[in-house]
Amino acid sequence: MSEKHTHIEHRDDEASKLGMWLFIFTELLLFGGLFLVYSIFRSQYPTSFHEGSLELNVTIGALNTMVLLVSSMTIAMAITAIQKKNKKLTLILIGITLFLAFVFLVNKYFEWGAKFHHGLYPGSDLMELLDRGHHLYFSLYFFMTGLHALHIIVGMILLIITYVKVKNESIKHDHFVFLENGALYWHLVDLIWIFLFPLMYLIS
Amino acid sequence: MSNNSPHITDYKVLAKVLLVLMFLTFVTIEITSIDLAAFTVTIALLVAGIKSFLVLSYFMHLKYENLLLKILVTMVFVLFIIIVLITFIDYSFR
Structure with missing residues (x-):
């Protein structure tokens, strides 16, 4: 190649967003599979699933729903802020999102903590004593909300990286696809909870 | 684009x-x-x-994305609904 070449930044934001969406599809189908398992066993053990859901704390569940919805909005607003070249507001909004994610996990800690306190956790003696329907309900409850909480933690790590990138200006008003993809991941977490909350806590 | x-x-x-x-x-x-x-x-x-x-x-932001992405996302949900339907048909007729 020739000696002199001007450096032209090669990037395709549309393609990286498409890539993120393809990844999100795999995540949706992962949780989709679990929802399918849930629906099948629910139809086979309706009374056990009904009684199981009564054990859950709707207030904490509803609170966490609100927390996730607000955090979903703040991260969407962060994209608007970066497009309007408002770096400070972008950082504040990502910060609020991170704080709300933390609040969600604290709530989850207390919720799971109460279950553990009553001897209800995967592999516990109490779980072994439960009939098949209850056992399935609580196994699915711990697995699905646990996997969801894991996604919250991954989302938080992504948002922390995004925060740093905005701060050192590698994410700017004309180059913010990383923020967009991070936000997409965060919305995915919200999207899953939208179905998880009514199915686990409410329908009884 | x-x-x-x-x-x-x-x-x-x-x-x-x-x-x-x-x-x-x-x-x-x-x-x-x-x-x-x-x-x-x-x-x-x-x-x-x-x-x-x-x-x-x-x-x-899907509302403001291109048609390809909208179709892809719709297809994923359609695919999931088909999977659920087939599984339930299978379960109810065995």
Whole structure:
């Protein structure tokens, strides 16, 4: 190649967003599979699933729903802020999102903590004593909300990286696809909870 | 792509979407607390469907994305519904 070449930044934001969406599809189908398992066993053990859901704390569940919805909005607003070249507001909004994610996990800690306190956790003696329907309900409850909480933690790590990138200006008003993809991941977490909350806590 | 000017979603639009989502959450909690037998599940899933549509359209900017992406996302949900239907047909006829 020739000696002199001007450096032209090669990037395709549309393609990286498409890539993120393809990844999100795999995540949706992962949780989709679990929802399918849930629906099948629910139809086979309706009374056990009904009684199981009564054990859950709707207030904490509803609170966490609100927390996730607000955090979903703040991260969407962060994209608007970066497009309007408002770096400070972008950082504040990502910060609020991170704080709300933390609040969600604290709530989850207390919720799971109460279950553990009553001897209800995967592999516990109490779980072994439960009939098949209850056992399935609580196994699915711990697995699905646990996997969801894991996604919250991954989302938080992504948002922390995004925060740093905005701060050192590698994410700017004309180059913010990383923020967009991070936000997409965060919305995915919200999207899953939208179905998880009514199915686990409410329908009884 | 270079042909579309980047769309900036207004703060107010996002705030309004949040209010609707909050309201729908409240509706779900209220409706599932009254006994509607088989309809409870249907209504709860319907409301969850509307909520996810709002999140996908506005928060995830799908409304302002190109047609390819819209079709792809729709297909994923259609695929999932087909999988659920086939599995339930299988279970109810064995």
